[in-house]
Amino acid sequence: AQTVTQSQPEMSVQEAETVTLSCTYDTSESDYYLFWYKQPPSRQMILVIRQEAYKQQNATENRFSVNFQKAAKSFSLKISDSQLGDAAMYFCAYRTQNQAGTALIFGKGTTLSVSS
Amino acid sequence: NAGVTQTPKFRILKIGQSMTLQCAQDMNHNYMYWYRQDPGMGLKLIYYSVGAGITDKGEVPNGYNVSRSTTEDFPLRLELAAPSQTSVYFCASSYAGGGYGYTFGSGTRLTVV
Numbered sequence: 001a002q003t004v005t006q007s008q009p010e011m012s013v014q015e016a017e018t019v020t021l022s023c024t025y026d027t028s029e030s031d032y033y034l035f036w037y038k039q040p041p042s043r044q045m046i047l048v049i050r051q052e053a054y055k056q057q058n059a060t061e062n063r064f065s066v067n068f069q070k071a072a073k074s075f076s077l078k079i080s081d082s083q084l085g086d087a088a089m090y091f092c093a094y095r096t097q098n099q100a101g102t103a104l105i106f107g108k109g110t111t112l113s114v115s116s
Numbered sequence: 117n118a119g120v121t122q123t124p125k126f127r128i129l130k131i132g133q134s135m136t137l138q139c140a141q142d143m144n145h146n147y148m149y150w151y152r153q154d155p156g157m158g159l160k161l162i163y164y165s166v167g168a169g170i171t172d173k174g175e176v177p178n179g180y181n182v183s184r185s186t187t188e189d190f191p192l193r194l195e196l197a198a199p200s201q202t203s204v205y206f207c208a209s210s211y212a213g214g215g216y217g218y219t220f221g222s223g224t225r226l227t228v229v
Contacts, residue, residue: 033215045220091158103149106158
């Protein structure tokens with residue numbers, strides 16, 4: 001069974017600085033999807049970024065980018081020019097491409113605090 | 117606005133009571149999911165559905181039931197509520213298998229006392 005591990009329960013960063021959140025996963029599959037979700041205090045789950053495993057190019061969305069290392073099964077999220085609004089819990093998630101109906105598997109999350 | 121609507125947002129139940137958490141989506145997504153979120157534990161899948169009339173268990177289905185009579189609605193039923201069911205519940209939907217991610221509802225915070 002696939003698993004997702006986020007080894008940093010909490011992280012902190014200063015405004016305008018860069019922070020990297022770690023995520024590793026375990027799978028025997030070659031095709032899959034990886035995601036980062038943001039959950040601010042409002043509780044709403046917001047999709048931040050998505051990566052398809054067959055694409056070697058790292059996904060980017062404005063200030064958010066990933067470092068996808070397929071062989072190492074690592075999928076870290078880099079937030080550049082951090083803003084106060086980035087303070088939230090961040091979840092890494094995995095989804096197989098091979099089986100219809102299977103759901104996202106989530107890590108336990110990393111709480112990011114941003115200070116001014 | 118289009119999306120996933122969950123009701124209620126908050127609820128307090130007494131031990132042994134029952135209730136239904138409502139979930140509706142207007143995006144014509146075939147796939148719908150129920151997750152629970154406990155502090156420090158991430159999101160755990162309770163049940164999911166790949167279309168009307170089709171449901172299946174996830175990782176933590178005990179104490180819950182679901183039905184899917186229409187594409188739009190996917191209610192979650194709690195029978196005989198227990199303190200262990202105190203949690204935040206999220207409904208989500210996706211196009212096809214979710215390769216483009218899920219759309220989540222805003223969650224229901226349930227407390228069983």
